[in-house]
Amino acid sequence: MMNWREYWNGPHPIYVNARHRALHFSLIARDIAALIPSRGAAMLDYGCGEADTAAELAGRCGKLYLFDTADAVRARLAQKHAGDERIMLIDEPGLADVPDASLDLIVVNSVLQYLGEAELVSILDFARTKLKPSGRLALGDVIPTDANAVSDTLALLDFAFKGGFLFAALIGLVRTALSDYRKLRDRLGLTRYTQAQMLALLETHGFKAERAAKNIGHNQGRMLFLAMRDMHSSDVC
Secondary structure, three states: OOOHHHHHOOOOOOOOOHHHHHHHHHHHHHHHHOOOOOOOOEEEEEOOOOOOOHHHHHOOOOEEEEEOOOHHHHHHHHHHOOOOOOEEEEOHHHHHHOOOOOEEEEEEEOOHHHOOHHHHHHHHHHHHHHEEEEEEEEEEEEOOOOOOHHHHHHHHHHHHHHHOOHHHHHHHHHHHHOOHHHHHHHHHOOOOOOHHHHHHHHHHOOEEEEEOOOOOOOOOOOEEEEEEEOOOOOOOO
16 A cells, blocks of 8 residues: 655645745745855755755755655756756655765754654754754654644645635645545544654654744644754763
């Protein structure tokens, strides 16, 4: 049976029309750009997806690594950004080749809901190794345990109303209800965390962290956590 990785590796009707897609990626780029500490920063977008605004983000930092587990996504990104020396597309083996203590920012946005806790811990261990002492880890779009499909729907409709694609969003919701995404969500579920759980996980694995006031993207019912390596932590599980 299909899993989340296989789903994202194929065609999927997540965006209701071109305007939805453009506004979504523009908002994501704006919010991520605000986290980049300097023009010379080295940044990794972990689980980058289609990364429509990667060139824009690359213009705000010194080096942008793009990583996604989906082969089809990486193939499209490689074709789109061929020749852009600011952008380095990497696969899973390529993650290990990122120099230790070299990254100023790692962004993991709208990814954790599709992973188990063990996979999150693997990401945290990776981040501890690859971040500079002053670097930050941003875990965005984390779903709280009290969220549900209704709250996600209301957030989308509010975004659609403000963005001028409400009618298309209503049609898209019907299409999504009949899609493989909905079937997978019903069968596999989405991983959720309380604020306390996420902060405890980060602390246990060697980070000082806080919940940011604002999430990345349009859905403010979800959470963004910002973390830095705890240089005084030696007992990491």
